[in-house]
Amino acid sequence: MRIFTATLATETNTFSAIPTGWSGFEETGIERGAGVTATGAGGLNWVWGKLAEADGHEVAHSLAAWASPAGRTVRAVYESMRDEILDDARRLGPFDVALLHLHGAMAADGYDDCEGDLLTRLRAVLGCETIIGVELDLHCTITPAMLKAADAIITFKEYPHIDAAARAAELFRLCIDAAAGQTRPVMATWDCRMVNFFPTPSGQMARFVAEMKAQEGRDGVLSLSLGHGFPWGDVAGGGVRVLAVTNGDEAKAHEVARRFGERFFALRHQVTDPGLSIDAALDLALTGPPGLIVIADKADNTGGGAPGDSTFILRRVCERDLKAVAIAPLWDPVAVRFCHDAGVGARLALRIGGKCGPQSGDPVDLTVTVRGLSDALVQTGLGGPNLLGRAAWVESQGVHVILVERREQAFSPDLFSNMGLRLADLRIAVVKSTAHFRAGFAPVASEILTTVGPGALFEDFTAIPYETRDLNYWPRVADPFAAETPK
């Protein structure tokens, strides 16, 4: 068979003031054709290429581009990348199968549903015979346009996203089988009318993921996904959706999606991480068990499009005169430059963070000592090394900040140790991340606490100022199904 692959992905926080332009995609490294690599933007294209090669199929890789989450993608940038993929499909086709890695929550200026737009146009180019398979991040909005244009959609099941390659392999098999005429995938979704975040490593979420997996391969169910939605994307149809793919049985797809959706809605109070106010988290950290207390600043997670330079926690730590506290990573290229110019050991007045708008808080002015510098700070990320660019470790009266040049969230303790800062010497480590930090930090933390903000991703899901989305969702509405279930 002839197989086409492409990747175009970013998670768009429509409330973010940071435009996603070429630099956002170039920072990750745009890959094309035979240039796709296992750890680059085209990582899943590479996986599909290897699987196809092993089975004797012919593969053509198109563009692979991925940008760190931020605001809407600049219109000309999106259209240019979209058209490159479409041109490749036209030029290199025909294809039996097209496999795309998209995010599912990408919006550009003039496009609320980039994935639906791209897939609709790709369908027009490839024709109705080609099987189009799509893998989405689970923080996605599954839209009617995507469902209409694609044959099969699979989302990640795990948050943290440790299963992208496993889902890619499933999508590959599903689409090859369909192209061979062995199956006929049909899809249906069910809207759970929920907005929240749902980490999957433990508890009821882990059980729900296991139940979905147990259903797959039974009763004609080819695949089952839970799209968690992305709370800070103000687009139509946002929110949690179950997506079922069955073998030719549309009624079955609807029934399974609804059954799992109703079950998930029933679990709503058990599958979320409520989080604490900043002061409540600091209070608990001071009185908690001995050792290192890790506090996650969920509201400034760059992985959700937050700036990564908010100062709300830093300010309270300084105001409360806390010691042996470190905060990382804090995005401030200007401060990094000043520290590199000043050199290790220098003492200087430094204005830190708070540069991206009200959601970042005000800058904090501290007299700091430069304790360490790096020309290329690296931490262990989910799928390989995660690059933070030039970095500086500064300290002011027992408060340590790791300043970085690239907007990234915290993944691993080597974020600190690679700068020379020993976590064993600290009482509190504040990390900017929502869930992806957990696997790395759990082994070194005596306790993990999370805060809700303030910040760009302030977790009051009852009050996100949506203008486009339907507001009939939990927790904004106690029971969004009430009108349909007369007592």
Ligand SMILES: [Zn+2]
């Ligand atoms: Zn995600």
